[in-house]
Amino acid sequence: MIQFLFLKFSQKPNTVYKNEKREEEKTNHEEVSQNDPQTIFPTENELQNKPNDRKLKKCSEFGAVVTTTTNPRVQCLKKLQNPNEIDPPSTYYYTYPAVTDMLVSQFSNVDKADWVLCNTLYELEPEVVDWMTKIWPLRTIGPTIPSMYLDKRIEDDKEYGFCIFKPNSDACMKWLNNHPKGSVVYVSFGSLAALNAEQMEELAWGLRMSNSYFLWVVRASEEAKLPKNFVEETSEKGLVVHWCPQLEVLTHEAVGCFVTHCGWNSTLEALSLGVPMVAVPQWTDQPTNAKYIMDVWKMGLKAPADEKGLVKREAIENCIREIMEGERGKETEKCIQMEDIGQRSC
Numbered sequence: 001m002i003q004f005l006f007l008k009f010s011q012k013p014n015t016v017y018k019n020e021k022r023e024e025e026k027t028n029h030e031e032v033s034q035n036d037p038q039t040i041f042p043t044e045n046e047l048q049n050k051p052n053d054r055k056l057k058k059c060s061e062f063g064a065v066v067t068t069t070t071n072p073r074v075q076c077l078k079k080l081q082n083p084n085e086i087d088p089p090s091t092y093y094y095t096y097p098a099v100t101d102m103l104v105s106q107f108s109n110v111d112k113a114d115w116v117l118c119n120t121l122y123e124l125e126p127e128v129v130d131w132m133t134k135i136w137p138l139r140t141i142g143p144t145i146p147s148m149y150l151d152k153r154i155e156d157d158k159e160y161g162f163c164i165f166k167p168n169s170d171a172c173m174k175w176l177n178n179h180p181k182g183s184v185v186y187v188s189f190g191s192l193a194a195l196n197a198e199q200m201e202e203l204a205w206g207l208r209m210s211n212s213y214f215l216w217v218v219r220a221s222e223e224a225k226l227p228k229n230f231v232e233e234t235s236e237k238g239l240v241v242h243w244c245p246q247l248e249v250l251t252h253e254a255v256g257c258f259v260t261h262c263g264w265n266s267t268l269e270a271l272s273l274g275v276p277m278v279a280v281p282q283w284t285d286q287p288t289n290a291k292y293i294m295d296v297w298k299m300g301l302k303a304p305a306d307e308k309g310l311v312k313r314e315a316i317e318n319c320i321r322e323i324m325e326g327e328r329g330k331e332t333e334k335c336i337q338m339e340d341i342g343q344r345s346c
Contacts, residue, residue: 103284110136119144119268124297143272149247150272158247164191165219165243172215172244173252179213182256185320186249186275188217189261193282199310200225203259203280206316207238212257212324214238215249250275257323258300259316262289276300278319280311 110116119142122129132138147154176184185207189195195203204227207214214234218226220242231240246266249255250273260266262281267289270277277300279290294302301319303311 099284113137115139117141119264124271125292143268145269145272146247149251163243167243167245168241169245169248171239172241172249175215175239176249176252176254179254181253182324183213184252184254185210185212185214185257185259185324186255187214187259188244188246188266189280189282190263190266191219193261193263194222195225195282197225201227202311202313203316204230205313206311206320207259208234209313209317210320210324212237212320213254215244215255216240217244218242247273257320259320262286262293264289267293271297271299276323278303278316278323280316 114137116132116136116138118129118132118138118140120129120140121142122140124142129138129140143150146159147157149158187203187207200222207216208230214237216238218240223242226240231238247269250258250269255275257278258266258270258275259278259280260270262277262279262285264285267277277293279293279300279302281287281290281302290302293300301322303315303319305311305315
């Protein structure tokens with residue numbers, strides 16, 4: 001769930017940690033490693049298969065998953081009453097070994113860091129932060145969202161400083177300006193997640209059946225997966241774009257719901273800006289984030305998948321309607337509370 005930035009400095013910090021056994025001398029100030037959002041845990045079986053794998057051993061200090069046939073347990077996620085609902089991480093290891101190896105390798109030099117900076121905030125996950133602080137010299141620095149969307153103390157700080165794709169900003173904002181408060185469902189699966197054609201069709205039909213206005217980000221590389229004539233047939237209700245300025249969209253009063261893949265950046269943005277979510281997680285940390293969104297932070301619903309992993313149109317429709325029209329959508333107090341926490345953390 002957390003983004004990590006490992007730093008080491010020329011001088012040792014004054015803070016003393018309970019488990020601190022560090023060398024007195026440190027050399028040149030440098031960034032040691034940066035990690036993507038992740039919840040990667042080596043399983044007991046993986047450690048048995050690779051007993052001498054230094055990277056897996058190092059990652060196991062972050063939080064091992066002890067896997068049995070019937071009871072996979074995520075030990076460090078104390079707040080989850082039923083962590084069995086999260087897919088066992090061994091699935092990711094064997095399905096995406098190159099990605100997992102890349103992520104795990106970034107923990108190989110964590111002992112060289114004087115600080116481990118995390119893009120989270122204590123109020124959001126105090127148990128996890130407290131636990132990790134006993135292992136690493138942790139500092140929470142989140143949410144790392146441009147100031148103008150939170151406390152506004154840094155004038156004109158509206159962007160992260162880079163953008164992978166060119167957003168259709170004018171079209172998005174003009175379209176949103178023409179819709180009532182809380183009436184629009186915003187849909188985006190980030191810059192990396194790729195749904196298969198069957199899931200794209202189910203999502204498209206779910207949006208259509210919900211009868212809500214929707215703004216859907218479909219990257220150019222994914223556009224061919226849309227159902228035939230979908231854009232034309234839904235033009236009165238929806239707008240499909242290749243990319244959009246997400247922070248501007250999430251802060252627009254017309255947006256009442258965010259259908260998301262639960263990537264950590266998107267999750268943290270929605271939490272900090274008080275936007276309820278429909279969680280459709282795909283891989284890595286996303287199932288864990290979705291579990292927290294629904295059961296811990298109570299900021300949305302997780303769309304249930306069938307036995308094949310497909311989220312059907314009816315599930316998507318029901319979740320959207322529950323947030324946009326039902327009791328979940330009326331629980332604005334929780335959204336305001338989360339937004340307030342995000343702003344106070346700055």
